[in-house]
Amino acid sequence: MSNEIRIRKPLGGYLIIGGRRPAVVQTMCNTHTSDVEASVAQCLRLADAGAELIRLTVPTRAEVRALAEIRARLAAQGCNVPLVADVHFTSDIAIEAAQVVEKVRINPGNFHPDFEKAREQLARLVEVCRKHETALRIGLNHGSLGKRITDLYGNTPVGMKEAAMEWLRMCRDLDFGQVVVSLKASNTLVMLEAYRLLAAAMEQEDFHFPLHLGVTEAGNGESGRIKSCVAISTLLEEGLGDTIRVSLTEDPAAELPVARYLSQRYSGTLSAASSLTQCYSDTLTAAPDPALAFGDYSAEQVRLMLDAACDYGKKLFDKEIDEPVLHCPGQSEAFCAHLADELMQACRRRFYKSEYIACPGCGRTMYNLEKTFNEVQRRTAHLKGYVIAVMGCIVNGPGEMADADWGYVGEGNGKVSLYQGKTPLRRHIPESEAIDLLLQLIHESEQQG
Numbered sequence: 218m219s220n221e222i223r224i225r226k227p228l229g230g231y232l233i234i235g236g237r238r239p240a241v242v243q244t245m246c247n248t249h250t251s252d253v254e255a256s257v258a259q260c261l262r263l264a265d266a267g268a269e270l271i272r273l274t275v276p277t278r279a280e281v282r283a284l285a286e287i288r289a290r291l292a293a294q295g296c297n298v299p300l301v302a303d304v305h306f307t308s309d310i311a312i313e314a315a316q317v318v319e320k321v322r323i324n325p326g327n328f329h330p331d332f333e334k335a336r337e338q339l340a341r342l343v344e345v346c347r348k349h350e351t352a353l354r355i356g357l358n359h360g361s362l363g364k365r366i367t368d369l370y371g372n373t374p375v376g377m378k379e380a381a382m383e384w385l386r387m388c389r390d391l392d393f394g395q396v397v398v399s400l401k402a403s404n405t406l407v408m409l410e411a412y413r414l415l416a417a418a419m420e421q422e423d424f425h426f427p428l429h430l431g432v433t434e435a436g437n438g439e440s441g442r443i444k445s446c447v448a449i450s451t452l453l454e455e456g457l458g459d460t461i462r463v464s465l466t467e468d469p470a471a472e473l474p475v476a477r478y479l480s481q482r483y484s485g486t487l488s489a490a491s492s493l494t495q496c497y498s499d500t501l502t503a504a505p506d507p508a509l510a511f512g513d514y515s516a517e518q519v520r521l522m523l524d525a526a527c528d529y530g531k532k533l534f535d536k537e538i539d540e541p542v543l544h545c546p547g548q549s550e551a552f553c554a555h556l557a558d559e560l561m562q563a564c565r566r567r568f569y570k571s572e573y574i575a576c577p578g579c580g581r582t583m584y585n586l587e588k589t590f591n592e593v594q595r596r597t598a599h600l601k602g603y604v605i606a607v608m609g610c611i612v613n614g615p616g617e618m619a620d621a622d623w624g625y626v627g628e629g630n631g632k633v634s635l636y637q638g639k640t641p642l643r644r645h646i647p648e649s650e651a652i653d654l655l656l657q658l659i660h661e662s663e664q665q666g
């Protein structure tokens with residue numbers, strides 16, 4: 218099995234992932250897939266912004282039908298970007314989606330818990346993929362590994378690697394090589410270890426499927442960007458990674474310039490790379506991508522953040538240095554100090570604030586996730602030492618928030634569930650009361666504890 222796959226493009230040609238090419242930049246729609254108009258409009262906007270691959274959530278058959286229409290309308294408008302169906306729970310939906318779009322992402326943790334039955338499900342899916350020239354992503358996430366694996370290995374990087382290897386061996390035995398694999402986690406140390414273990418295991422068994430890299434539920438703003446960049450850049454620096462998604466709880470178009478930066482930097486095609494790789498001790502000699510700007514930060518400031526994340530990430534993870542020493546020309550001391558704090562937290566060396574995790578949202582999200590996440594961060598800014606999660610849906614949210622201390626999980630219909638660890642403390646809370654109640658629960662727990 219080679220470290221290269223070809224994804225059919227809808228209007229002809231192929232998108233090649235792997236084989237030492239620059240990492241392919243991808244993102245995911247946060248529209249409801251069944252809203253065909255909104256999804257087509259967002260896909261066109263994301264394609265214009267540089268997405269090379271666009272994923273949409275497909276929870277039911279209704280979304281498979283919508284996806285077929287989205288596929289047709291995009292092609293009619295000349296959009297040649299391949300689409301990926303994100304399927305979580307049933308192999309039957311994956312099989313239908315594989316006949317409609319160019320790639321399907323499955324989460325093995327949600328396939329049949331019995332290994333032999335899961336193998337049969339995969340064999341049926343692979344048969345359809347082969348017939349329609351559809352690629353697959355084996356997309357494992359820390360937090361949704363499935364009971365059999367967690368009983369054997371715990372919810373650990375080893376468990377993630379073992380689960381991935383089981384499925385990759387099945388693909389190999391089926392002689393199906395159009396497969397990408399991902400092992401995402403919101404905890405950067407877990408994510409790094411899982412990918413490193415998987416790369417070593419594939420090497421040992423002499424098959425090499427391309428890697429899709431990402432830090433899941435990375436959050437937003439500077440923390441989300443820096444968390445993604447320290448982890449993804451560490452792996453790219455080690456020669457691992459063939460396609461990237463930078464997950465942000467923001468407009469998905471905001472993910473693309475960050476992912477593009479990483480892809481260009483590690484393929485040697487970044488503008489002004491010679492001076493900017495040491496930007497914190499030098500000045501910018503070329504204007505950075507204007508699309509990097511967000512919030513109150515200019516494109517130059519974001520470029521400095523990303524440069525510093527890439528320059529210092531691996532050194533901090535591998536404990537080659539204790540603290541980053543930042544001198545950002547033209548920036549205030551406060552900017553440099555804040556950047557250093559963010560780097561230390563992203564690499565899990567020192568926590569200066571609570572750790573926030575939030576999914577990017579998708580077609581399953583039934584509330585204003587971005588606004589709520591900002592509000593939760595604002596209202597809990599005085600707290601330290603917690604992991605606080607804000608998740609878009611009750612279907613995948615509780616599992617995916619892995620090691621959160623507190624969780625705010627949207628149920629739909631204006632209702633929210635509040636979690637302490639894995640335990641739902643309150644269900645069906647109106648959105649308007651949920652943040653107050655979350656703060657009250659945290660306060661009560663501190664009083665008791």
Ligand code: SF4
Nearest residue numbers: 576578579609610614
């Ligand atoms: S947890 Fe978030 S990104 Fe994942 S399926 Fe639910 S809404 Fe979508």
